[in-house]
Amino acid sequence: MMRYVRSVAVAVTGMLALSACGGSGGDDSGASSSGKPRIKLVINGGLGDKSFFDSAYAGLKRAEKELGYELKVVELGTDRTKWEPGFEDAASADDYDILAAGTFEVTDYIGELAPQFPDKKFWLFDAPVDYSGKNGGCSNKCENVYSVTFKQNEGGYLAGFLAQNLVAEKALKGTESLKKAGVMGGVKIPLIEDFVVGFKAGFQAAGGKNSDVLVQYVGGDKPFADPARGKEISTSMYGQGAALVWPVAGLSGLGTFESAVSAKRFTFGVDSDQYQTLTDEAQKNTVVTSILKNVGNALYKAAQDDQKDTLKYGAVATVGLAEDAVGFVDDEHFKQLVPEQIRTEVQEAADQVKSGSVTVPSAL
Template sequence: MRHGKGAAVAAVAGMLVLAACGGSDGDSGTTGSSGKPRIKLVVNGGLGDKSFFDSAYAGLKRAEKDLGYELKVVELGSDRTKWEPGFEDAAAAGDYDILAAGTFEVTDYIGELAPQYPDKKFWVFDAPVDYSGKNGTCSDKCENVYSVTFKQNEGGYLAGFLAEKLVAGKALKGAESLKKVGVMGGVKTPLIEDFVVGFKAGFTAAGGSGSDVLVQYVGGDKPFGDPARGKEISTAMYGQGAALVWPVAGLSGLGTFESAVAAQRYTFGVDSDQYQTLTDQAQKNTVVTSILKNVGNALYKAAQDDQKDSLKYGAVSTVGLSEDAVGYVNDDHFAQLVPAKIRTELEAAAGRVKSGSVKVPSAL
């Protein structure tokens, strides 16, 4: 993969600019016309996933409101052939001071583009660029790129631990006789496997058998954007006796909530509090808790640190339970579904991970 050096490409068909505040295309200044720093969030997909990208957007909107940034959002859609030229176009436009993008699928794009625009800053969340330059990107070591990654294996561990305690304790009303659970990933990559590895470790640590954890991947051309396929896979898992399914698959996971309603079973949310973000009440009621990857919190913290000139560019920051970057939703709805004894056990398990007395295995 190679990008045109420093040249803008034609605007990508279907690219949607949600909000543009200050600054004009081609402006090479450090701020918009209002004097405020400008962040451009480029989404390799779309908002509305009720989880990962929506969390990133919420964090940057908070930075806009609280810290005085200006935010523009560009959605590139699910057609992967549009992503490379879309990132080139977004970077070349010049209407930003910071370009933010996330997932392992965009790191090569940012790694090649960032050295071409040394007067700009780039934030990559959920996977780092290759600072070594070994894969042909980051030839100048990407000294203007900040990468933040998450210990999603720690969140997965808590999900697995809770899942086993729920099924072993026959705590899920209507599913008391079932002992299997499912994890649906978008695609089998090290990052998604990190969720799965952590989940299995937590499940077995709580006393369960790894053979009772069903794992399947959406795959295809839209692994994180295919709710119909997500529903199909989740329906099959429920049919195999899963009491609950945890979708780790972006928009594809929305199909899991539909399936759970039909099967009268349960789910865990992912990345964001999906009990709050889902709009269908029946689907909301299937969500026991959500395992949080606080992307928005991490980006808000990056915005704070950048204002103080303390954000470390040219390096990777890795955050987990100890930094409140991953965790789980513990609210009234959770308390209604989960007995106090299990809630206490889960809290203790989280404490052991935070303290380091439990080392969660990782796929990374």
């Protein structure tokens, strides 16, 4: 029986979605009669977060459409007691060639299951499996596991740089007297802290003060799936003088958009383009831009490389701005809200990080 992951483990940046029970798509009948490579996406949560898992799904759907894969999705819901048996069942079924899963909450599951199925491939996104073979790591060093992690600190840097410019230049209507910005994390763990450390560095690089960055965490039993608590925290931050709040808390972040409407303030989206994924028009209009963690792009690239037999298993790939795995949305809505001079400066900041002339601090 596999050991459980850390008792305080939580899904990352957006990561727990609407509670879903059971699987969707495909069946357990065995090998595909089409002969197409089969990917099974196993989600410790559910689709519908309009952020992290939805991004992963979109990238794999693109691989299905453009590269000829077959995709099956298994949603395990937010009840953690169902995750371990859910992953065991998913790995045991002969209905996949590649099993994809994400967040650090599932690294132990993949690390223990992958050696049991050496003829299968495993993709782990946003956290690496322990390849060492020590301290409970993979017994075979997980030679059939590809891990990809992201430089979310670089995205955080751009968010902080943009936020300080917006408040300094009084660019956001109705917030001209305000000079603070907030970051709401799901829980205080290194991965979430990487967003926060990057944000503070960018805010300071643009001339802001550390004391003007408000940081708070959702916490509790469902830190990435508690919109009510997210709304409460965001409302408090707006009350303390934040012109905008950036939620890095998955489904809990939906509460931030509700709060921003009531407070007549602004937000940044996270992971996916949340101006596009939100359905409420008033909430959409609070989103200045979204800081992207392009999980879908990374998985689509993995699918491309796997077809070419160039994907490196048994190792971790780390991607960021230079690989277009992290970035920000620069669309017409962004142009309407943000003056050209600020847009230019943010792009210059991104270019400096890409070139290596600016190194962003990290919590990892």
